[in-house]
Amino acid sequence: MTDPTPSPAPLTTADAPAAAPARAWLDASGAARVHPVARRAFEQALDDGWADPRRLSTEGRRARALLDAARESLAAAVGARTEEVHVGPSHTAALHAAVLGTAAGRRRVGTRAVASAVERAAVLHAGEHAGLDVVRVPVARTGAVDPDAFTAALDDVPTALAALQHANGEVGTLQPTDAVHAATTARGVPLLVDGGASIGHVDVGPAWDLLALDPRDWGSVPGAGLLVVRRGVRWRPVAPEDEDRWFPGGPSVPAAFAAAASLEAVLADRAEADRRRRALVDRVRARVAAEVPDVEVVGDPDARLPHVVTFSCLYVDGEALVTELDRAGFAVGSGSACTSSSLEPSHVLAAMGVLTHGNVRLGLDRDVTAEDVDRFLAVLPGAVARVRAMLGAQAL
Amino acid sequence: MTEDAAVVDARGLRCPLPVIRLAAAARDAAPGARLTVLATDPAAEHDVPAWARMRGHVVVGSGYDQAAGTWSLTVEVRDRPPAA
Helix, strand or coil: CCCCCCCCCCCCCCCCCCCCCCCEECCCCCCCCCCCCHHHHHHHHHCCCCCCCCCCCHHHHHHHHHHHHHHHHHHHEEEEEEEEEEEEEEHHHHHHHHHHHHHHHCCCCCEEEECCCCCCHHHHHHHHHHCEEEECCCCCCCCCHHHHHHHHHHHHHEEEEEEEEEECCCCCCCCCHHHHHHHHHHHHCCCCCCCCCCCCCCCCCCCCCCEEEEEHHHHCCCCCCEECCCCCCCCCCCCCCCCCCCCCCCCCCHHHHHHHHHHHHHHHHHHHHHHHHHHHHHHHHHHHHHHCCCCEEEEECCCCCCCCCEEEECCCHHHHHHHHHCCCCCCCCCHHHHHHHCCCCCCHHHHHHCCCCCEEECCCCCCCCCHHHHHHHHHHHHHHHHHHCCCCCCCC | CCCEEEEEEEEECCCCCHHHHHHHHHCCCCCCCCCEEEEEECCCCHHHHHHHHHCCCCCEEEECCCCEEEEEEECCCCCCCCCC
């Protein structure tokens, strides 16, 4: 008897991969290269913590001990109690849980949420999914929200939840979370701070009631997202009964352990990583503005993340430019419509009033070299010119 | 749409082509002339004002025809800045 379906290729192979051209990973936001400490911790936890931490066997208890150690370490890193740290499967799931759980717990207070117009789509969409009227507070050209405008929106109608990212991962601009948290605290409204683009790169501080963190952004392995919830925040589970009330089914212990170990590692040399990458971003900002015609470098030049830089080129198709740069060996991100799964342009760039087309976003990994950045800057003007020529957009 | 504006019909064109067509028309227009671009790509709503700001032109009107799914944005052409 013959099987009509071809057997799939094996997922792993012992063959050495063919030599690839040198590539520079300049798209590290939310997808950093795996840090060596994360890899080692993950492997150790696979050896020692593979079992189900809910079981009472020796193996189960060993997994439980690793998970507890991970939560304790993560709590210390953000200034929280161990029991306030919850480990879910992804950053998106953590943001969804934060919004849905708080909306359910504060249903009687109100059905309005206040958020910056440049929050992650996961936050805005979760609010709408929860049936909240999500007020999007406008931002300045830099992408920063005005704390007074945010406060005014809180006073309008009873608010169930406020949400403000610590920094915008698309353009790097820091947000005034201290001032906004003072305002939400005075009104008894819980503030969800999306720290997904910040932790591991800049200090997030204590100005939050719920804090979401993305281990992928600081170089951990995929498979974990973190939500830290201060004691006293009112919420209600939105999923059926489970021992883990925030994230039913519980976390991947190895992913949680790798997240904790790698966060300790990146915090230990954050100052040096900041200094190096901040200087490289300054170089990108200056040279792109000087060497690419009709370009706008966006985001706050100073009050920003150390490793993110974004610019938009007039008369350029973002998808074509990303492809052109990829062919030249550079992985970059883009907020242009044609480069995302939706046909809508980036709501962040639109809210800032900057060009949504021809957008390029760099997220510099911790191990990026000055040579990578210089090679990128050398090929960029030619790549932009070629895309413009393809579109017949010359001498405009 | 403004009465005395020349129309650049970019309906059905994907970003950034509406802005490119508008820029080509603006290049050949006298300072003070008005141009109205029609576009169905939602990026045009954001990108035409951003282009105008970068090039020193002024958006004097905008609207959205829901039934047709068409944005119309009118810009007043100012003196062209020296090419970058």
